[in-house]
Amino acid sequence: MERNLNNALSSFSDYALEFRLCFNPTKSIATFFTTNKRLYSYQPTLKMDNKNLAYEKHPKYLGYVLDPECYRHHNKTSLYFNNWHNNRRLKRNSPFSYADHLQLPLSHIEPHSLKSCLSPSEGLPRVHFHFNMFAPVTKQDLIPAHLRQLALESINEILCDAIKIYTDGSRLDDRAGSGIYIENSAIINESDYGELWILSDSRSSLQHLHNWTQVGDKTSISILHNLKLISKHHDVHFQWIPSHVDIFGNEQADRLAREGCSLLTTSSPAITYSEHQSKINRQISKEWNIPPSHHWYAAREPGSFLDLNCDRASKTAISRLASGHTKCLSFFEGRKTFKFCSKCKVQQASAEHILDCLGLSREDLYDSPLLVIDFLRVNNLMDLV
DSSP states (O other): OHHHHHHHHHHHHHHHHHTTOOOOGGGOEEOOOOSOGGGTTOOOOOEETTEEOEEOSSOSOOOOOOOGGGGSSSOHHHHHHHTOOTTSOOOTTOHHHHHHHTTGGGSOBOOOOOSOSSOTTTOOTTEEEEOSSSSOOOTTTSOHHHHHHHHHHHHHTSOTTSEEEEEEEEEETTEEEEEEEOOHHHHHHOTTOOOEEEEESOHHHHHHHHTGGGOOSHHHHHHHHHHHHHTTTSOEEEEEOOSSSOOHHHHHHHHHHHHHHTSOOOOOSOBOHHHHHHHHHHHHHHHHTSOOOSTTOOOSSTTTTTTSSSOHHHHHHHHHHHHTOOTTEEEETTEEEEOBOTTTSSSBOOHHHHHHHTTOOHHHHHHOHHHHHHHHHHTTOGGGO
16 A cells, blocks of 8 residues: 555656646645554655655645556546446436436547646747626626627727637537638738737637646647647737627628538547536436426426525425425335324325415415415424425
8 A cells, every 4th residue: 555655656746747846745744544443543654756754644734635546547437437237236316327327338538638738837928818808798797789899899909910810609409510700801911910819709618728727628739739839920819709799700700600510521429528518417407497297296397496585495495395305205115204294293294285284275385485485484394394
């Protein structure tokens, strides 16, 4: 164990040296967590830069827990995931069960680089990102005409010898397209151009490239390499502009992107981790918006009580009554059982009985939810819900 930990620390030090990160052994400590009583007082001798790390049993701060397997050719979790077989039982609706339901182990995922493609000490000194215009704005705060005026003012501030490139993307069902618009006159007249301005209405894409130390997908790495080459001779600016406010260049790029969606192209079967995450989020959102199919539930969609003007406990109580899954619900031999109602002390406190006992109906949950909450509080029934 001690040898494996020291090997892992050595690999970690090599990683830090490669990317010019500095770790001070005199300010670092080692600690050991275990549930084995015989190893409770065990103090491994760990070294960093050939210096013994001080040992502290109960550290105030914990920087990281180092797994030696992370620096080998495989990781324990990924190895188990890839070798998993369908004949193994899984807990229903667990994350692992859901991953198998989506057939993630069978998907071809694009390798994700864990190393930064650029040196942190160099970075991209001549590449600039502008996420706002003259003032921080959001599309929800201003009318389209005002947004258009601010965007035009920002565009007009760009130097005359700069090349302006408008980009946009579009998605139609399972197909996607991209569009790029550059004025011909700008290319012909500016053989010796100055700055490059890339104008995009996708703020998230610009933020993704701006956080280049965390970029690991092939497409983004290729973009960063090209930016590094171009920035040796020209300043490159990424400018966010609002969409659908009648900016001519942006509208042309949007039209080209929509046309690109209709083209049949051969794409790689591999998808990135972020695309996997988006796919899973869409699936979960789709399933979340499907109301439960049992006789008691009458809401049009889940989460309809979240907009009530009341505290969180009240929203939770109303949601539980509407779904029928109250706190006092339990299962015995496959049958639903409830605690006895603390008001009448005769029948089980199911959601239906609680409302009947208060002289209310299921319709009152949706027509007068705050009235139901008041009745629950006055009769001390909140603990059952």
